[in-house]
Amino acid sequence: MKRITCMRKLPLMLASLSLASTVHSQTVSSAGNTATSTDATPEVIEIIGAHLKSARIELSPKIGTTVYTLDEHKIETLGQGEDTPFNEVLLRLPGVSEDSKGSGSIHIRDDHGNVQYRVNGVQLPESISGFGQSIDTRQIDKVEFVTGALPAQYGLRTAGIVDIQTKEGGTKPGGQIGMLTGSNNYAEPSAELFGSQGNFNYYLSASHVSNSLGIENPLPGKSALHDDTRQAKTFGSLSYFTDDDTRYGLMFGTYSGTFQIPNNPGQAVAFSLTGISDAGKGFSSLPSAQLNDHQAETNRYIVLSYQKSLGNLNFQVSGFHQYSELHYTPDLAGDLIFNGVATNSLRGNTANGVQLDASYKLNNTHTVRSGVEYARQTTHSNNTVAVFPADNTGAQLGTDPLSIVDNSGKTGSLTSLYMQDEWHIAEPLTLNYGLRFDKVAAFVDEHQWSPRLNLAYALNDDTAFHAGYSRYFTPPPQELASQGSINLYAHTTNAASIPVSDNVKSEKTHYFDVGISRKLNALLTLTADAYYKKVANLIDEGQFGQALILSPFNYRQGRAQGLEFSAIYNDKLWGGFLNFTVQKAQGKNIISGQSLFAPDELSYIANHFVYLDHDQTYSLSGGVHYDFGDSQLSADFLYGSGMRRTSDNGEPNAATLGQHATVNMSLTHVWNETAVGKLQGRLALVNLFDQSYLLRDGTGVGVGAPQYGARRTLFAGISLSF
Numbered sequence: 001m002k003r004i005t006c007m008r009k010l011p012l013m014l015a016s017l018s019l020a021s022t023v024h025s026q027t028v029s030s031a032g033n034t035a036t037s038t039d040a041t042p043e044v045i046e047i048i049g050a051h052l053k054s055a056r057i058e059l060s061p062k063i064g065t066t067v068y069t070l071d072e073h074k075i076e077t078l079g080q081g082e083d084t085p086f087n088e089v090l091l092r093l094p095g096v097s098e099d100s101k102g103s104g105s106i107h108i109r110d111d112h113g114n115v116q117y118r119v120n121g122v123q124l125p126e127s128i129s130g131f132g133q134s135i136d137t138r139q140i141d142k143v144e145f146v147t148g149a150l151p152a153q154y155g156l157r158t159a160g161i162v163d164i165q166t167k168e169g170g171t172k173p174g175g176q177i178g179m180l181t182g183s184n185n186y187a188e189p190s191a192e193l194f195g196s197q198g199n200f201n202y203y204l205s206a207s208h209v210s211n212s213l214g215i216e217n218p219l220p221g222k223s224a225l226h227d228d229t230r231q232a233k234t235f236g237s238l239s240y241f242t243d244d245d246t247r248y249g250l251m252f253g254t255y256s257g258t259f260q261i262p263n264n265p266g267q268a269v270a271f272s273l274t275g276i277s278d279a280g281k282g283f284s285s286l287p288s289a290q291l292n293d294h295q296a297e298t299n300r301y302i303v304l305s306y307q308k309s310l311g312n313l314n315f316q317v318s319g320f321h322q323y324s325e326l327h328y329t330p331d332l333a334g335d336l337i338f339n340g341v342a343t344n345s346l347r348g349n350t351a352n353g354v355q356l357d358a359s360y361k362l363n364n365t366h367t368v369r370s371g372v373e374y375a376r377q378t379t380h381s382n383n384t385v386a387v388f389p390a391d392n393t394g395a396q397l398g399t400d401p402l403s404i405v406d407n408s409g410k411t412g413s414l415t416s417l418y419m420q421d422e423w424h425i426a427e428p429l430t431l432n433y434g435l436r437f438d439k440v441a442a443f444v445d446e447h448q449w450s451p452r453l454n455l456a457y458a459l460n461d462d463t464a465f466h467a468g469y470s471r472y473f474t475p476p477p478q479e480l481a482s483q484g485s486i487n488l489y490a491h492t493t494n495a496a497s498i499p500v501s502d503n504v505k506s507e508k509t510h511y512f513d514v515g516i517s518r519k520l521n522a523l524l525t526l527t528a529d530a531y532y533k534k535v536a537n538l539i540d541e542g543q544f545g546q547a548l549i550l551s552p553f554n555y556r557q558g559r560a561q562g563l564e565f566s567a568i569y570n571d572k573l574w575g576g577f578l579n580f581t582v583q584k585a586q587g588k589n590i591i592s593g594q595s596l597f598a599p600d601e602l603s604y605i606a607n608h609f610v611y612l613d614h615d616q617t618y619s620l621s622g623g624v625h626y627d628f629g630d631s632q633l634s635a636d637f638l639y640g641s642g643m644r645r646t647s648d649n650g651e652p653n654a655a656t657l658g659q660h661a662t663v664n665m666s667l668t669h670v671w672n673e674t675a676v677g678k679l680q681g682r683l684a685l686v687n688l689f690d691q692s693y694l695l696r697d698g699t700g701v702g703v704g705a706p707q708y709g710a711r712r713t714l715f716a717g718i719s720l721s722f
Contacts (some may be wrong), residue, residue, distance in 0.1 A: 078664075093145050096621075097578075099643070120315075127322070143164050149452070176190075235254075496595035566580075
């Protein structure tokens with residue numbers, strides 16, 4: 001089991017590791033052709049797999065960036081271990097702050113979404129936003145979290161790169177089955193299977209989650225009304241080696257989830273519906289505690305890859321297919337009487353494309369990398385909307401609803417290419433410079449050439465400095481940017497106050513980053529990093545209406561800045577980490593999706609910089625773990641100073657919610673030799689002190705209902721490895 005819980009890599013050390021990987025791959029390649037026959041031993045396959053994995057990692061440079069690494073042992077120290085939702089794993093990293101599941105789950109450096117997920121070197125296509133987490137934590141061998149001024153290879157989604165190396169089959173077939181149970185009817189069975197057969201290597205996993213607190217509670221209690229969820233995930237990684245320099249890979253993942261939308265009792269009737277309610281008399285035969293809204297989500301992808309190592313040349317080409325779908329089903333009568341509109345909304349997105357990355361070591365001082373990616377997306381948005389007739393002031397004219405069909409679709413494309421050079425100028429100094437081109441053709445047709453420059457300098461063996469500048473181009477998410485017809489809703493209770501809604505534009509950013517790492521001794525490493533970005537057409541997202549689907553919009557101007565500090569301590573038996581972030585993000589003048597906003601809100605933001613609704617000034621995370629014998633005791637905490645809300649005098653996002661902190665503890669024990677195999681038991685308390693805290697209060701730009709964090713939760717689990 002790995003004992004490095006969270007390692008901060010010095011920027012110049014990354015260059016050295018990359019060079020070492022290249023030398024290693026050449027050595028293995030020249031060792032002979034023992035892997036070309038179909039009866040290769042598992043040990044030989046493991047060596048070849050390690051060689052090609054090293055070559056694949058070599059394709060993605062991280063010179064001059066900020067990189068944090070999470071491994072299996074770090075994940076095991078968390079309360080739910082490998083059953084921890086992946087977004088909660090990322091909360092233990094610097095610059096990552098918590099948000100509600102309906103708003104994107106996490107924010108990296110005060111950005112909304114804009115996260116790029118890469119699995120085994122392949123960038124995953126975006127799925128439609130929802131509550132589900134398509135990545136299953138148990139499939140992870142290692143995660144590299146990359147932020148800062150990114151090299152030219154990384155584009156489109158740039159707030160942070162989550163680079164995942166998945167588990168692979170070992171020399172011996174094996175697997176694991178487990179069960180985690182907990183408060184709020186939590187149950188999660190899971191299974192893994194891995195191994196190799198000749199030149200074939202495989203890893204498969206599956207899990208199923210059910211509980212009665214699927215979405216954040218709109219009330220501060222320990223349980224929620226109408227909040228059940230069922231979620232299932234599968235993942236597979238298959239590899240076949242034709243020789244010791246060639247691998248064919250097949251990777252796939254599926255996710256399906258159903259959610260009840262939690263109810264907020266005691267809400268006042270706002271509209272009259274024949275036979276159900278009378279808003280004038282406050283009468284309703286359907287209280288808000290009995291509403292029956294649902295949401296279903298699906299996401300599946302498949303990636304076929306070909307990897308080749310030819311001495312100084314390494315490349316990987318991948319073809320991918322992805323489909324995601326989100327379906328919101330309203331309580332027709334309930335949504336009408338409380339909101340005046342009930343929307344049955346189905347959004348789907350299909351993406352097909354290809355990605356090629358290559359690196360070539362020219363000599364001891366220059367490594368050139370280049371690549372291209374093309375994706376073609378087809379999106380559809382089908383909505384059947386029930387509304388009441390209304391006059392020009394929005395006053396209801398009749399108690400019988402109208403039904404409006406509002407469907408739209410779009411086929412678009414994303415094209416990207418890049419070239420860069422990693423130049424080792426001298427022993428302590430490395431420069432990575434490059435140029436990237438991105439083009440989007442969908443609801444907007446835009447492109448940009450983006451220069452990148454990253455510098456890493458080793459002041460001595462224990463101290464490294466990095467600095468960088470990147471120009472970013474971030475297109476709006478096509479699957480969310482569909483524009484319905486505003487005119488369809490004229491003279492109804494869903495009429496827009498502002499009958500204008502320009503298409504969402506691509507975000508264009510100047511990004512500056514500087515940082516330093518200091519290894520104080522063999523056990524303790526400290527890092528500090530500062531960033532600033534100036535943004536044109538800043539993209540934000542919000543929930544508008546009952547359907548829990550996010551809609552993007554632009555601020556004409558945006559700016560953000562922040563400082564991050566991190567400390568990592570690793571000893572033989574115990575270790576710990578501490579992260580602190582201070583940040584600020586603001587936008588001014590909304591220039592797209594105007595129909596989503598109230599006139600006074602738009603008018604104020606047109607002339608004032610306002611905080612982004614997800615801005616949180618201070619974030620802290622930390623944890624410790626101690627190993628004794630076959631047991632481990634661990635604890636961690638998360639602190640947030642609170643996100644934004646509308647001020648008491650009505651200024652959007654001008655005030656903050658209250659601060660909150662949660663503490664979690666867990667105890668695990670391993671029985672290595674039993675009659676059935678290796679057993680691991682787990683007990684955990686999440687939110688140990690049972691704090692009640694608000695993530696959202698229902699106010700702010702693009703914020704839906706109030707959302708409280710989960711109260712104290714007890715988990716107990718057992719797993720069997722065979």
